[in-house]
Amino acid sequence: MLDPTESRPxxxxxxxxxxxxxxxxxxxxxxxxxxxxxxxxVVHPSKNGPWSSLAGAVREGRGLETIRFxxxxxxxxxxxxVLAKDEATGTRLGKAVLKRRLGKAYVAIxxxxxxxxxxxxxxxxxxxxxxxxxKSRVVxxxxxxxxxxxxxxxxxxxxxxxxxxxxxxxxxxxxxxxxHAEWLGQRVVGDKLYGPDSSLYLEFAIQGWTDxxxxxxxxxxxxxxxxxxxxxxxxxxxxxxxxxxxxxxRFAETRMALPAAEAQALIDAFVARQLPAPVH
Numbered sequence: 001m002l003d004p005t006e007s008r009p010x011x012x013x014x015x016x017x018x019x020x021x022x023x024x025x026x027x028x029x030x031x032x033x034x035x036x037x038x039x040x041x042v043v044h045p046s047k048n049g050p051w052s053s054l055a056g057a058v059r060e061g062r063g064l065e066t067i068r069f070x071x072x073x074x075x076x077x078x079x080x081x082v083l084a085k086d087e088a089t090g091t092r093l094g095k096a097v098l099k100r101r102l103g104k105a106y107v108a109i110x111x112x113x114x115x116x117x118x119x120x121x122x123x124x125x126x127x128x129x130x131x132x133x134x135k136s137r138v139v140x141x142x143x144x145x146x147x148x149x150x151x152x153x154x155x156x157x158x159x160x161x162x163x164x165x166x167x168x169x170x171x172x173x174x175x176x177x178x179x180h181a182e183w184l185g186q187r188v189v190g191d192k193l194y195g196p197d198s199s200l201y202l203e204f205a206i207q208g209w210t211d212x213x214x215x216x217x218x219x220x221x222x223x224x225x226x227x228x229x230x231x232x233x234x235x236x237x238x239x240x241x242x243x244x245x246x247x248x249x250r251f252a253e254t255r256m257a258l259p260a261a262e263a264q265a266l267i268d269a270f271v272a273r274q275l276p277a278p279v280h
Contacts (some may be wrong), residue, residue: 014040015048016057021274027240031089032082033067036242039078039221043069058083071097073273074175076192079106079226079242095207096234105232105273106167106177107267109248109256110186113158115164120180124173126150135193136175150174151180152220158265159256162189164263166270177224219251227267230275239275243253246267 011272027034035054037043041275042053050056058064068090084090098101125146127137139146150170157164163186167177175194181187182194193201198218201208225245232237244267249260 004034011135015051016041016061017060018051021057021061026080026242027238028277031085032236032238033062033064033085034240035081035083036239036245037073037078037081038227039076039245039247042075043081046169051207053080065194066092070094070102070103072189073226074111074222074224076221077224077226078248080229080240081226082229082231082240085260091096092232093231093236094232095104100172101147103228103233104169104226105228105230105271105274106169107156107178107225107227107244107270108153108165108167109189110153110163110165110181111189112163112186113161114153114155114163114186115158116153117154118184119150119152120184121148121150122180122183123147124176126177132221134175135198136179138179145168147171149180151176152271153181153184153186156270157263159258162252162256164252164256164258164266164272166267178222190217191221191222192217195222218255221247221250222249222272228271228275232277239277241271245266 001106024036026036039055043055044053045055046052050060058067064085065087068084070084070093073079073081081132100151122138123143123146124136125139125143148171152168154166154168156166169176178188178191178194188194193203198211198214200216204213224250227242229240244260244264249263251261252258252263
């Protein structure tokens, strides 16, 4: 059930406040723009105008005509997202992504208490039984359309029936973290698609937040955050970090008795282990 301290659920398609956009910038130079994306905002342009997506807001608010997202985050996933300001930088980083050379560290709040690290090695493919076409699920190896996928969940702290987990991606498939957490039986808290009832996803898309969401979900978006992105393997001296977001911090404080400063220290330590400085 939705925590009573949770802020008012967002509308179906909120718009970016132009005055807020600048506060999301983590880093900027002549080649890169790095944003701490909030967990309610879509990345790519939508039919609701330029201020309804991160791409449109950046073009309008920063006056950048040539931008290239190096990777995307799901609408309800917060954290580090990197945009290239020129084609050469975009191509360079795009090739690094395809070769899986860039490092990325996620954190999630999971249902249940995970006592030790667990590696999920399960193929993912389209879910033909789902009421939406975007959902993936664990399928047998060799299934048509399936891809091999491996995720390692590292418990950072367990309290109150939940786990703050660092997430290590060995592969990068669509919805990999969320689908593997569901298969593990320790779903990402607040997930409308891979959570207690996948119909909550379409219901929210059509009607917005409903009484069923309040009854079934303890937070208004999925508790998944991209905490860091490492461009150093691509020859760019950047380790980019996004702080523990306020909405997830509030949930962890009230439901896990986990102060924001303690959570941030645990996340920082996980990032340091996962994305160490390269040895020259």
